[in-house]
Amino acid sequence: MMSVDGEMETPAPPGPTNPIPSPTNPMVTPLLTDLYQFTMAYAYWKAGKHLERAVFDLFFRKNPFGGEYTIFGGLEECIRFIANFRFKEEEISYLRLVMPTCEDGFFDYLRAIDCSDVEVYAISEGSVVFPKVPLMRIEGPVAVVQLLETPFVNLVNYASLVTTNAARHRFVAGKEKSLLEFGLRRAQGPDGGISASRYCYMGGFDATSNVAAGRLFGIPLRGTHSHAFVSSFMSLDEIVDKTLQSYDGSSTCEDFVSLVQTWLNRIKRTNSLHGAFGETNQSELAAFTSYALALPNNFLALVDTYDVMSSGVPNFCAVALALNEFGYKATGIRLDSGDLAYLSIEARKFFGALEKEFAIPEFGKTIITASNDLNEETIDALNKQGHEMDSFGIGTYLVTCYSQAALGCVFKLVEINNQPRMKLSEDVTKVSIPCKKRCYRLYGREGYPLVDIMTGANEPTPKVGERILCRHPFNESKRAYVVPQHVEELLKCYWPGDSGVKREELPTLKNTRDRCMQHLEHMRPDHMRRLNPTPYKVSVSAKLYDFIHFLWLNEAPVGELQ
Numbered sequence: 001m002m003s004v005d006g007e008m009e010t011p012a013p014p015g016p017t018n019p020i021p022s023p024t025n026p027m028v029t030p031l032l033t034d035l036y037q038f039t040m041a042y043a044y045w046k047a048g049k050h051l052e053r054a055v056f057d058l059f060f061r062k063n064p065f066g067g068e069y070t071i072f073g074g075l076e077e078c079i080r081f082i083a084n085f086r087f088k089e090e091e092i093s094y095l096r097l098v099m100p101t102c103e104d105g106f107f108d109y110l111r112a113i114d115c116s117d118v119e120v121y122a123i124s125e126g127s128v129v130f131p132k133v134p135l136m137r138i139e140g141p142v143a144v145v146q147l148l149e150t151p152f153v154n155l156v157n158y159a160s161l162v163t164t165n166a167a168r169h170r171f172v173a174g175k176e177k178s179l180l181e182f183g184l185r186r187a188q189g190p191d192g193g194i195s196a197s198r199y200c201y202m203g204g205f206d207a208t209s210n211v212a213a214g215r216l217f218g219i220p221l222r223g224t225h226s227h228a229f230v231s232s233f234m235s236l237d238e239i240v241d242k243t244l245q246s247y248d249g250s251s252t253c254e255d256f257v258s259l260v261q262t263w264l265n266r267i268k269r270t271n272s273l274h275g276a277f278g279e280t281n282q283s284e285l286a287a288f289t290s291y292a293l294a295l296p297n298n299f300l301a302l303v304d305t306y307d308v309m310s311s312g313v314p315n316f317c318a319v320a321l322a323l324n325e326f327g328y329k330a331t332g333i334r335l336d337s338g339d340l341a342y343l344s345i346e347a348r349k350f351f352g353a354l355e356k357e358f359a360i361p362e363f364g365k366t367i368i369t370a371s372n373d374l375n376e377e378t379i380d381a382l383n384k385q386g387h388e389m390d391s392f393g394i395g396t397y398l399v400t401c402y403s404q405a406a407l408g409c410v411f412k413l414v415e416i417n418n419q420p421r422m423k424l425s426e427d428v429t430k431v432s433i434p435c436k437k438r439c440y441r442l443y444g445r446e447g448y449p450l451v452d453i454m455t456g457a458n459e460p461t462p463k464v465g466e467r468i469l470c471r472h473p474f475n476e477s478k479r480a481y482v483v484p485q486h487v488e489e490l491l492k493c494y495w496p497g498d499s500g501v502k503r504e505e506l507p508t509l510k511n512t513r514d515r516c517m518q519h520l521e522h523m524r525p526d527h528m529r530r531l532n533p534t535p536y537k538v539s540v541s542a543k544l545y546d547f548i549h550f551l552w553l554n555e556a557p558v559g560e561l562q
C-alpha cells in the first residue's frame, strides 16, 4: 500500500517555552457556544457575581458501546482553545447585535477577558477513564468558565467517543493486524473526518487514507485503489509505455505487458492450480498492469471487481510475479465484497501454491486487506470463523460511531466561592458529585488498576500500603478497603492560569497514542471483554461520601404528604 510514513514531520509539542497554538479548527472561537452561556454571563455580570470563583467538572455518566471503559480524547484542543481565548472586535459587534438589550459595560467586560485566571486540571489525554470521575476540573471566574462549557464538551465528546470506538476495533482485531481508517467520505463533515482520523490513530489505528489529517498530525498515510480505476480500463492495448526499469536500475523490461501475460499462462499451467481458473478479465489485467507500471514499489490490487478467485487473484499474481522478476515485491490485495473469510483463505492458498511452485520466498505471505462495512461485530465474526486477512480498512461504522451517537459528557458546577454545590436528580446516576476534588487511581498487587477514588481537595493523598475505604458514591452498602500498591494522581495541571503551578506539556499525538496503548494493555481483562464486561469501580472517600449525603439531605426539599 502507498505509504509515506517516515517522511512525515511531527510538529514539535508546545512546551513551556512554546506558545500554545490555536485550535486546529479555526471555527473553534469564543462564539462556538450556546447562546445561553452569554445570557448567563450577562446575568452574572449584572448581579455582580461574574468574578466569583467557580469550579466545574467535565465528566460523562456511562461508558459507550456497551463497554466498561472509555478513552479520553480532546484535551489538547481544549487547552489550545483557552490559551487563545479572546474576543475579536467583530465578534463583540455580533454579540451586541443579537443581545441588543445588554448594557455596553458587559461588552467592555467581554472585550477584556481571557483565560489567564482560569485553571484546568485534567486527566492526561489517551488515558483509560471511567464514568463520574472528572476528566477535567476547570476553575475560574464563573462567567468566563460558563462560556467554556459548550466548546469544552464539544471538543471532548466526539474525540473521546471515536477514540474509544477505535480502541474497541483494535481490541477485537488483535495487536498483529493492521488497521486502516478509511472513513473520510462517510464522516460527519470535514471536522468529523479530520477528527476521526486523528483520534482513530490515537485509539490504535495504524494509518489513515485522509491526506489532510496525515499532513496536520503526522499520521501515516495508506491507500489502495478503487473499483473505478479497475473498470476504467478496457484492454491491454491501452497501455502505451510498456517499459519497466528493474528495482536496482540495472536492467529494463521492454515489454512488461507481455511479461505479465507470460506469467498468467504459467500460473494457469501450474500443477497445483491447474483448472482453478480459466480466462481472466483482460480489462482488469490491464488496470493492474498499468497500476504496477506507475507504482512498481507499491503494487496492490483491488481484486473483487469481476470475480475474486477466477479473475482478480490470478491477475494480481501474474503482475506480482512479473514485478518479482525485476526485483519488486508486490504489496498485496484488497477484498471489498463477498464472504471475506472464505475469500481470504482461498487467496492465501493461491499465494502459498505459487510460492512453492515458483520458489518465491514470502509470496504466500502477500498482504490481504479487507474492507466493506466492517465493524466490531463483523471482525469478531471473521475471527471466529477463521480467516487470512492481515489488514482491515474501516470507514463508516468507525467514524460515525454508528452504534452510539454521542458520549454524553456534561459540565457541572461543583463549587462556588468555596461552597460545594450539587445537582440533584430523581435519577441517582444524574446526581453530580460536589466539591473541588482530587482523583486517584489505586493499583493492586497484580499491577492492574483496582479503583478510582475521588476525595475532597484538602484530604490527605492515599498512600501506598495504607488501607483506605473506598465507597460507592450513592450506594451505602457498596464499599471496600483497598491497600494500594501504587497510587496515581489523575488530575494534572494543564493550564495553571496565574497560579504559578508548572504546566504539563502537551505530548505529541504519537505519545498520546502510546499512552493509550499502554493503558489498555494494563487493564484487567474482564473489564475489557466485549460480552458482559465487569464494571470498573469508581468510588469516593468516606469523608466525601458523608459530605455528599449531608449536602443532599440539606438541598433536597422535604416533601409533605396530605
Ligand SMILES: Nc1ncnc2c1ncn2[C@@H]1O[C@H](COP(=O)(O)OP(=O)(O)OP(=O)(O)O)[C@@H](O)[C@H]1O
Binding pocket: 336, 337, 338, 339, 340, 341, 342, 371, 372, 373, 374, 375, 378, 381, 382, 385
Ligand atoms: N465471513 C463473513 N462473516 C461475517 N460477515 C461478513 C463476512 N464476509 C463479509 N461480511 C460482512 O457482510 C456484509 C456484506 O455486505 P453486502 O452483502 O452489502 O456486501 P457484498 O454483497 O458482499 O458486496 P457489495 O458491496 O458488492 O454489495 C459486510 O458488512 C461485510 O463486512
Ligand SMILES: O=P(O)(O)OC[C@H]1O[C@H](OP(=O)(O)OP(=O)(O)O)[C@H](O)[C@@H]1O
Binding pocket: 182, 183, 185, 186, 227, 336, 371, 372, 373, 374, 393, 394, 395, 396, 397
Ligand atoms: O465500507 P466502509 O467501512 O465505509 O469503508 C470504506 C469503503 O469505502 C470504499 O467504497 P465505497 O463504500 O465508497 O463504495 P462501495 O462500497 O460501493 O465499493 C471502500 O471500498 C470501502 O468499501
Ligand SMILES: O=C(O)c1cccnc1
Binding pocket: 182, 183, 209, 222, 223, 224, 225, 226, 334, 371, 393, 395
Ligand atoms: O485506499 C483505499 O483503499 C480506500 C480509501 C478510502 C475508502 N475506501 C478505500
Ligand SMILES: [Mg+2]
Binding pocket: 372, 373
Ligand atoms: Mg461500501
